Amino acid sequence: xxxxxxxxxxxxxxxxxxxxxxxxxxxxxxxxxxxxxxxxxxxxxxxxxxxxxxxxxxxxxxxxxxxxxxxxxxxxxxxxxxxxxxxxxxxxxxxxxxxxxxxxxxxxxxxxxxxxxxxxxxxxxxxxxxxxxxxxxxxxxxxxxxxxxxxxxxxxxxxxxxxxxxxxxxxxxxxxxxxxxxxxxxxxxxxxxxxxxxxxxxxxxxxxx
Amino acid sequence: xxxxxxxxxxxxxxxxxxxxxxxxxxxxxxxxxxxxxxxxxxxxxxxxxxxxxxxxxxxxxxxxxxxxxxxxxxxxxxxxxxxxxxxxxxxxxxxxxxxxxxxxxxxxxxxxxxxxxxxxxxxxxxxxxxxxxxxxxxxxxxxxxxxxxxxxxxxxxxxxxxxxxxxxxxxxxxxxxxxxxxxxxxxxxxxxxxxxxxxxxxxxxxxxx
DNA sequence: GAAGATAGATAGCAAGCGCTCACTTTCTAT
DNA sequence: ATAGAAAGTGAGCGCTTGCTATCTATCTTC
Numbered sequence: 380x381x382x383x384x385x386x387x388x389x390x391x392x393x394x395x396x397x398x399x400x401x402x403x404x405x406x407x408x409x410x411x412x413x414x415x416x417x418x419x420x421x422x423x424x425x426x427x428x429x430x431x432x433x434x435x436x437x438x439x440x441x442x443x444x445x446x447x448x449x450x451x452x453x454x455x456x457x458x459x460x461x462x463x464x465x466x467x468x469x470x471x472x473x474x475x476x477x478x479x480x481x482x483x484x485x486x487x488x489x490x491x492x493x494x495x496x497x498x499x500x501x502x503x504x505x506x507x508x509x510x511x512x513x514x515x516x517x518x519x520x521x522x523x524x525x526x527x528x529x530x531x532x533x534x535x536x537x538x539x540x541x542x543x544x545x546x547x548x549x550x551x552x553x554x555x556x557x558x559x560x561x562x563x564x565x566x567x568x569x570x571x572x573x574x575x576x577x578x579x580x581x582x583x584x585x586x587x588x
Numbered sequence: 589x590x591x592x593x594x595x596x597x598x599x600x601x602x603x604x605x606x607x608x609x610x611x612x613x614x615x616x617x618x619x620x621x622x623x624x625x626x627x628x629x630x631x632x633x634x635x636x637x638x639x640x641x642x643x644x645x646x647x648x649x650x651x652x653x654x655x656x657x658x659x660x661x662x663x664x665x666x667x668x669x670x671x672x673x674x675x676x677x678x679x680x681x682x683x684x685x686x687x688x689x690x691x692x693x694x695x696x697x698x699x700x701x702x703x704x705x706x707x708x709x710x711x712x713x714x715x716x717x718x719x720x721x722x723x724x725x726x727x728x729x730x731x732x733x734x735x736x737x738x739x740x741x742x743x744x745x746x747x748x749x750x751x752x753x754x755x756x757x758x759x760x761x762x763x764x765x766x767x768x769x770x771x772x773x774x775x776x777x778x779x780x781x782x783x784x785x786x787x788x789x790x791x792x793x794x795x796x797x
Numbered sequence: 798g799a800a801g802a803t804a805g806a807t808a809g810c811a812a813g814c815g816c817t818c819a820c821t822t823t824c825t826a827t
Numbered sequence: 828a829t830a831g832a833a834a835g836t837g838a839g840c841g842c843t844t845g846c847t848a849t850c851t852a853t854c855t856t857c
Contacts, residue, residue, distance in 0.1 A: 389824055389833060396834080412710025414623040418815060428836045429816080435834095439815060493762070497706050500765050501621025539779035546759030546780075547752055553702070553762055554755065556709050570748035571755075578787040598803060598854055605804080627845060637806045638846080644804090648845060 397435050399425040404446040409487045413498040418442075444508045447495045450488040451512045455519040457483045462527045468585055473576035476527075477544065478564075481572065484548040485561050492516075493552065520545070531583050540579060547575070606644050608634040613655040618696045622707040627651075653717045656704045659697040660721045664728040666692045671736045677794055683785035685736075686753065687773075690781065693757040694770050701725075702761065729754070740792050749788060756784070 387395070403425035407416040418439050422429050436442040461479045466472045483489065496513075499506040524541050532540060551568065564572070596604070612634035616625040627648050631638050645651040670688045675681045692698065705722075708715040733750050741749060760777065773781070 386824085392823080392834060410710070412707065414707070415710060417813080419813085430818090430837070431835050433816065437816095494706075496763060496765065497703075498621065498623070501619070501624060506765050535779060536783065538776045539783050542760075542776055542780040543752075543756055543784055546763065547756040548759070549762060550755030550757070550759035551751075553758060554705060556705065556715050567747045567751055570744060571751040574745065574748050574791075575752055578791050582783075582787050582790065595854085601804060601853080626843080628843085639807070639848095640805050642846065646846095 393435070396425070396427050396431055399427065400432060400435065400442065401446050401449045404442060405450060405487060405491045408446070408491045408494045413494050416443075440505060440508065443495060443498075443505070444512075447492065447509055448512045450491045451516045453488045454483075454492055455516060455523070457486060457488070458520055459523050462523055465527065467527060467531075467580075470573075470576050470580045473580050474573055477572045477576055480544065481548055481551070481564065482561065484545075484552050485555070489552070493549065531585070536583075540583075544575070547571075602644070605634070605636050605640055608636065609641060609644065609651065610655050610658045613651060614659060614696060614700045617655070617700045617703045622703050625652075649714060649717065652704060652707075652714070653721075656701065656718055657721045659700045660725045662697045663692075663701055664725060664732070666695060666697070667729055668732050671732055674736065676736060676740075676789075679782075679785050679789045682789050683782055686781045686785055689753065690757055690760070690773065691770065693754075693761050694764070698761070702758065740794070745792075749792075753784070756780075 400421060403421045404416065406424055407420050411420065418429055418432055421442070422432050425432075432442065436445065458480075461483050462476065465476050465479075467476060495505070495509065499509050521538060521541065525537060528537055528540070609630060612630045613625065615633055616629050620629065627638055627641055630651070631641050634641075641651065645654065667689075670692050671685065674685050674688075676685060704714070704718065708718050730747060730750065734746060737746055737749070
């Protein structure tokens, strides 16, 4: 008995395995970290052979760079979704945005991005290869932030405030070693986010409409 | 001709090579990152053989944990030195403390600590082994901060503000991929630190003496 | 100064790494 | 239907890894 097999074009097959490899790389990076994300581990996770991997990606690093660009796009989208339709008039508004932002920053794709960034610090080639994606990500996030805050913050202050918020959340993510980083924020962190919201709102009061 | 050789006790020899190994591990971690810090690399850097390493440390992980505790102590001291004799009355005072703090957070020992923290996220054993040092570090830093700010911030707010500052600086350090992270802060970062100082001071005004 | 303990050097092992290559399977063009 | 291109397989190569076993050098104890 022959199992019925769906017929796919070459392009579909290609895209399918490439996508599976990228997703598997994200999973491996978040679950095992950079060092343990071997080509064999990725292939096992994706359910393909090593030959398949090296057909589409010339080196392990190429796979990682492709994964970085993959998650960078998704991270921008997540960031945009977080601020979509949000208001920043009251302290509660801002605190709400911060809470959602924190959840986004702790997501697997953001974790993957961070893992690659850390690895790039000690690897000049990877650092250079990651530079375009880094600049694109930064520019896009700044644009999204401008959409939300642009009318109340000056062109100088917007990136500065963004730097405070994003870097604090990133730092939080780095030092959150719990197996499930999406768990409850913890009292200090909760208080810190609330405090940050209060500070920002009181420093940039609602402009008279 | 026999070269004159200083005579050392066993304890001195022991301490000497252990110290050299810990220092070498710090150097390797900051310059090459966690994955490339192999036992061979550390031994080459320290100028001892692999046999010497495995006499004093049963496994590579034991060496890394010992290094973590080593730098944790030095990090607390650096943090204390930063706030020693500092005042936090004006915005300029706080901005000054933040600038010094930033430099401390970017130091090699702090970089080493961060590298180990990131590795611990994906390695449950390392995470458990690092927990005591983590808690000690956190408690000590909180104590130092209380010395500086304790009279103006409540017991609830102090750790929260500390969380904002430290996590922001850590996040900054993580995303600073430049070969020399002690370089000039960059305009956005400078503005961000200034802004943070303004926010904190205006949110916690000097208490009437 | 002999005996024993500790420190350090060197060679090498099993396992895992990134990657290649000869090969089969699946799709496409004629 | 068939030739050829593209996709995917899996054994295996050269190399590095953490770690061990064996041996020598140095210090301590009596």
